Amino acid sequence: MSDENADEEPSVEHHYGSAAERHFHDAVYLHDDQRLPTADHLFGFAAECAVKSLLLRFTAEVSMTDSKGRTSRKPWWNNPSNNKLEPLGHIANVLPAVSLLTHGRTGADLLQAMGSLSDFASWTEADRYTDGTSVEASVVACRRKAATLVLALHEQAVITGKLS
Numbered sequence: 001m002s003d004e005n006a007d008e009e010p011s012v013e014h015h016y017g018s019a020a021e022r023h024f025h026d027a028v029y030l031h032d033d034q035r036l037p038t039a040d041h042l043f044g045f046a047a048e049c050a051v052k053s054l055l056l057r058f059t060a061e062v063s064m065t066d067s068k069g070r071t072s073r074k075p076w077w078n079n080p081s082n083n084k085l086e087p088l089g090h091i092a093n094v095l096p097a098v099s100l101l102t103h104g105r106t107g108a109d110l111l112q113a114m115g116s117l118s119d120f121a122s123w124t125e126a127d128r129y130t131d132g133t134s135v136e137a138s139v140v141a142c143r144r145k146a147a148t149l150v151l152a153l154h155e156q157a158v159i160t161g162k163l164s
Contacts (some may be wrong), residue, residue, distance in 0.1 A: 012064055012075075015055045017154060020049035024151050030143055037132030040140045043147040044123040050089035050147075050154040051098060051117070055088070059100045062088065091120045101163060108111055110163050113153040116146035 010018075019084040027042035052075050075088040077097045085086040086148075088094050098114050119142045127135070134151040157163050 005145055008061060012054045014158060016053035016056065017080045018051045018054060020046045020151055024147055027144070027147070030141060034135060036140045037127065037130075037135045040123070040135050040143060041125075041128055043140070043143040044091045044120055044125075046119060047120060047147045047150045049096055051091070051094050051101075052088060052099055054157060054163070055094075055097055057157065061100055062097065070112055076110055078137045080145060090125050091117070097123065109156070113146075113149040119143050119146040131160075 002010055006159075023042045024046035027039045030036075030042065031039035052062075055077070056075060061080075062075050062077045064072050064075060065085075066076050066087070072087070076085050077088055077100070078084070079086045079096065081096070088097060095117055098117055102111060102114050119139075123143065153163070
């Protein structure tokens, strides 16, 4: 289901959401084929893209404008801990901004999905440069579940237009 009008250029939020789905489906395929290192990496990218899409859709503190006021290719957020604009990078760097989505909200689905992101706290893009032997099946399974929850929340938010 598209969240864009046919006459309009797809939004950045749409692109992040589409990338989340693409990475997730590829990760599931690889995970089912026991190709754990790459599956793990793609689950991280999927969750990262879905969260960035949600942050851009539902918070005013995240935008595509960098600290110098220029249009950026990646999202930036106003970090309340230091009151500075900072880029939102990989999933481990995005986790502090997740509190913007849950602040003042009591929706069980939202809190469960956002809480599951802690499974990505030790995820790092540097893992793509290793031989993959340190990847544990149980960790990948937890990250798959976390990505599943976040993508389901994203899909629901796109359909309903709100976080619950």
